[in-house]
Amino acid sequence: MTPMTLAVHAFERDGLWATAFAAALDAPLAIIEHGRFPDGESRIRATLAADTTLVVCPLDHPDEKLMPLALALGAVRTLGAQRVVLVAPYLCYLRQDAAFRPGEPVSATIVGGMLAPLIDDLVTLEPHLHRLESLDAAYPAVRAHAVSSAPLLANVLTGDAALADALLAGPDEESERWTAALAVEADRDFIVMRKTRSGDRSVSLDLDASTDVDGRTVVIVDDILSTGGTVAAAARLLKARGAGRVEALVAHAFAGSDDLAALARAGVARIRSVDAVRHETNAVPSAAYLAGAVRSCLGP
Ligand code: R5P
Numbered sequence: 001m002t003p004m005t006l007a008v009h010a011f012e013r014d015g016l017w018a019t020a021f022a023a024a025l026d027a028p029l030a031i032i033e034h035g036r037f038p039d040g041e042s043r044i045r046a047t048l049a050a051d052t053t054l055v056v057c058p059l060d061h062p063d064e065k066l067m068p069l070a071l072a073l074g075a076v077r078t079l080g081a082q083r084v085v086l087v088a089p090y091l092c093y094l095r096q097d098a099a100f101r102p103g104e105p106v107s108a109t110i111v112g113g114m115l116a117p118l119i120d121d122l123v124t125l126e127p128h129l130h131r132l133e134s135l136d137a138a139y140p141a142v143r144a145h146a147v148s149s150a151p152l153l154a155n156v157l158t159g160d161a162a163l164a165d166a167l168l169a170g171p172d173e174e175s176e177r178w179t180a181a182l183a184v185e186a187d188r189d190f191i192v193m194r195k196t197r198s199g200d201r202s203v204s205l206d207l208d209a210s211t212d213v214d215g216r217t218v219v220i221v222d223d224i225l226s227t228g229g230t231v232a233a234a235a236r237l238l239k240a241r242g243a244g245r246v247e248a249l250v251a252h253a254f255a256g257s258d259d260l261a262a263l264a265r266a267g268v269a270r271i272r273s274v275d276a277v278r279h280e281t282n283a284v285p286s287a288a289y290l291a292g293a294v295r296s297c298l299g300p
Contacts, residue, residue, distance in 0.1 A: 007050030024291035046075040053081035062092035073118035089276030112138030126251040154185035214242035228259040232266035
């Protein structure tokens with residue numbers, strides 16, 4: 001019997017991460033050709049045929065990426081791929097997982113419904129699952145694999161002697177899921193704050209009066225650093241309650257330079273993020289880890 005072939009496809013901008021990912025899988029990497037038709041539409045071409053085709057695409061800045069990605073997923077199918085696996089180290093539009101005000105869409109299920117017919121499997125790192133229990137609700141009929149960031153982030157904690165006694169802090173109820181997983185993985189204590197959001201850049205946090213952080217080194221843990229407002233508010237509260245050094249460890253970082261400056265002013269001494277989304281705080285390589293996760297998803 002001829003063995004099944006495996007190939008990785010990626011857009012040029014993701015070439016560095018995809019090269020490490022493909023090397024860890026011992027699979028060839030092809031860069032997806034992406035040009036433009038004169039009217040502005042994307043002109044896509046895939047060039048490497050394989051039975052199982054992994055298409056790598058971290059979906060930060062998704063509005064500019066989704067259409068070329070959809071076309072690329074269709075393109076690898078035309079080359080004969082029997083199994084198309086979307087490897088989206090960051091999966092977009094999951095925070096709008098409910099219509100919060102009348103007239104708003106449930107973006108998570110709309111975007112999932114657009115991509116689902118084009119793929120057989122989805123592999124992603126630390127998706128923002130809050131009101132959705134699992135990715136299945138947004139990606140019907142897809143084998144969806146949500147890979148935990150806890151083992152990756154735990155390496156940072158266990159590899160840094162200065163954080164040996166660090167207390168982990170989740171800034172809101174949503175973060176309890178990943179903070180607790182990391183606490184178990186790294187054998188650390190954790191606390192969870194309460195957050196009230198009144199706008200995109202406006203949050204207020206609260207921490208039980210009985211929680212003692214005086215003099216402690218605290219690592220704020222979150223899945224996403226977007227405007228940085230959540231982590232900044234958490235740092236201010238921890239500092240006001242007597243915490244010593246405050247750092248942040250996040251799976252996906254997007255914050256711009258003004259936001260990073262505001263985080264420094266709030267007392268965050270260092271921010272480290274996973275390199276699944278390219279960002280100046282990247283300090284946690286993830287390609288080999290996700291390749292291992294993909295191997296176990298694909299099976300023998
Ligand atoms: C909340 O839903 C998320 O887990 C993050 O806390 C949130 O997305 C962070 O956003 P920002 O950095 O803008 O406060």
